[in-house]
Amino acid sequence: MSDVSIKAGRTAPPEAGAPPQGGLSSTLILALGTFAVGTDAFVVAGFLPSMAEDLHVSAATAGQSVTVFAASYALLSPVLATVLARLPRRSLLVGALFVLGLANLLSALAPTMAVLIVSRVLAAAGAAAYTPNAGAVSASLVRPELRARALAVVIGGLTVATALGVPLGSAASHWLGWRAALGTVAGLCLLVAVVLRLVMPQLPGNVRVPLRTxxxxxxxxxxxxxxxxxxxxxxxxxxxxxxxxxxxxxxxxxxxxxxxxxxxxxxxxxxxxxxxxxxxxxxxxxxxxxxxxxxxxxxxxxxxxxxxxxxxxxxxxxxxxxxxxxxxxxxxxxxxxxxxxxxxxxxxxxxxxxxxxxxxxxxxxxxxxxxxxxxxxxxxxxxxxxxxxxxxxxxxxxxxxxxxxxxx
Structure with missing residues (x-):
């Protein structure tokens, strides 16, 4: 059965088992999304000293924003996978990127360490909802013989962010300031969300698997x-x-x-x-x-x-x-x-x-x-x-x- 929603005036649905149209373009956008998510996860370490100075805390205290993000991601990932299982995939991915973008905007504007910590928990929720599903969706958007390459492209976005996140954060902090750096990440997340909404076909949600299972x-x-x-x-x-x-x-x-x-x-x-x-x-x-x-x-x-x-x-x-x-x-x-x-x-x-x-x-x-x-x-x-x-x-x-x- 096709995963594509059929609306009046459109052509007939593809054959059973055929991927939706626009799979490769969507996969590239999904990869840009994983790059944004990965950059958000790793960029903070690049400007900890300036962040600590601006928020009037020690570098060790500022570093706990990395801890909070990482721990929240780890704990929320299986929970969100269960709670959001039935949500249509496009809505889930777009919503996750919007949450991530707004969370980074809040981080960029944070007047205190407490507000920054809250914003990092919210950012972790968006990342935990996006990353696991982006890979699964990319595999369903292309022909079977292209699935490995689609997965490589999407995970490649995360790998590049892993490699470049901290140096990009350090460079952006030096040239723009750490708040502008996080604002740039927020803008990237929101931009990818809009583009993904425009190019990605509609896909149904999954069967909900209990957290205990x-x-x-x-x-x-x-x-x-x-x-x-x-x-x-x-x-x-x-x-x-x-x-x-x-x-x-x-x-x-x-x-x-x-x-x-x-x-x-x-x-x-x-x-x-x-x-x-x-x-x-x-x-x-x-x-x-x-x-x-x-x-x-x-x-x-x-x-x-x-x-x-x-x-x-x-x-x-x-x-x-x-x-x-x-x-x-x-x-x-x-x-x-x-x-x-x-x-x-x-x-x-x-x-x-x-x-x-x-x-x-x-x-x-x-x-x-x-x-x-x-x-x-x-x-x-x-x-x-x-x-x-x-x-x-x-x-x-x-x-x-x-x-x-x-x-x-």
Whole structure:
């Protein structure tokens, strides 16, 4: 049965199973939406110092806006997926982007830290409603042989935002101020919402799956052996990354060069993500993750040593930041691969839970980094390296439990 609503005066509906018209153009707009969502999630870390100064709070306190967004996204994602299941997809996606845009506008105008926190919770709700559904909708809008490419395009928007969010935030804060930077994100969200409303065909909602059913998969030992690793790995990275501007200045990177270091992190994130996908197919998830956590321990550990000894070595720092970015974002492809292998019948659900775990890890890392920031950047980097070592140990101890049943 066609997903397209037929109105009087239009041509006959497409054949059964055929995708709606305009699928490719809608997919590109959906990708722009995931870019806006991802930028909103990661941009704040790029201007924490100026935000903290403007709101008369410490950098650690301002960093809790990242924690609140991440934790709210993680908790709201399964709830909103249940509550909004029956809503038509176009209405859901457009509404989510409007909520995100208005929330960013409120963030840009926030006079106090309390108002900023409320606006970040609202932004997380919009992001949690948009991102999981954008990928699913993109696959339904194109022919079967184009679905993988459609998914890659939509998720590509998020990957680019992951790579560029913090450096864009730092640059926008330097040139425009942090309030104008968030206002720009708000404008992008609202613009994409309008365009999506104009070009995307109408699609029906889904069958509502009770929240208890969605979370039942968490009772499986194999799933529980995989998901905590995502939290640990992202927590290790974000212990320092959420405070990357002051942390980089502590390893003798001048303010004018911080932006370029953040771009190196973003480049590493893209290379790490793409390389991990290839490496997982060729060598397996466990080997890719092991290499990633070893690289994270090495990069953060050496950065901790440089900060502690107050050594100036900018080329080395650039290489370490590149490695740090690659090790941080090489986790997602192998982790998703592992989850799908242990729960193939619930693949969309466990991938969604992995996304929630990513944001829980970001929130955890931001809290730990904020609590440690007063002790100096060496402590922040060192704690990140220690958590990465714990992640590696957890991986080694749970490999047998996380193996697919057919592997014994």
């Amino acid at each position: 969605r979370l039942a998969v968490l009772r499986r030992p194999a799933v529980l052996a995989v998901l905590p690793l995502t939290i640990l790995g992202m927590g290790a990275s974000y212990t320092a990354y959420a405070y990357s501007v002051p942390a980089l200045e502590a390893v003798a990177i001048p303010e004018k060069a911080v932006l370029w270091m953040l771009f190196l992190y973003g480049l590493g994130a893209v290379v790490g993500n793409l390389g991990a996908g290839y490496g997982t197919d060729r060598w397996g998830s466990a080997r890719v993750l092991t290499a990633g956590y070893l690289a994270m321990v090495l990069s953060l550990g050496v950065l901790a040593w440089l900060a502690w000894t107050e050594t100036s070595a900018q080329p080395l720092v650039g290489l370490l930041v590149l490695l740090w970015g690659a090790s941080s974002w090489c986790q997602t492809p192998p982790q998703q691969h592992r989850l799908i292998a242990v729960a193939p019948q619930e693949a969309p659900l466990v991938v969604s839970l992995n996304s929630s775990s990513i944001y829980l890890g970001i929130g955890l890392g931001t809290v730990i980094g904020g609590a440690t920031l007063g002790a100096g950047a060496a402590a922040v980097y060192g704690l990140g390296a220690a958590i990465a070592a714990v992640a590696l140990l957890f991986l080694l101890l749970t490999q047998r439990t996380a193996a697919p049943a057919h592997q014994g």
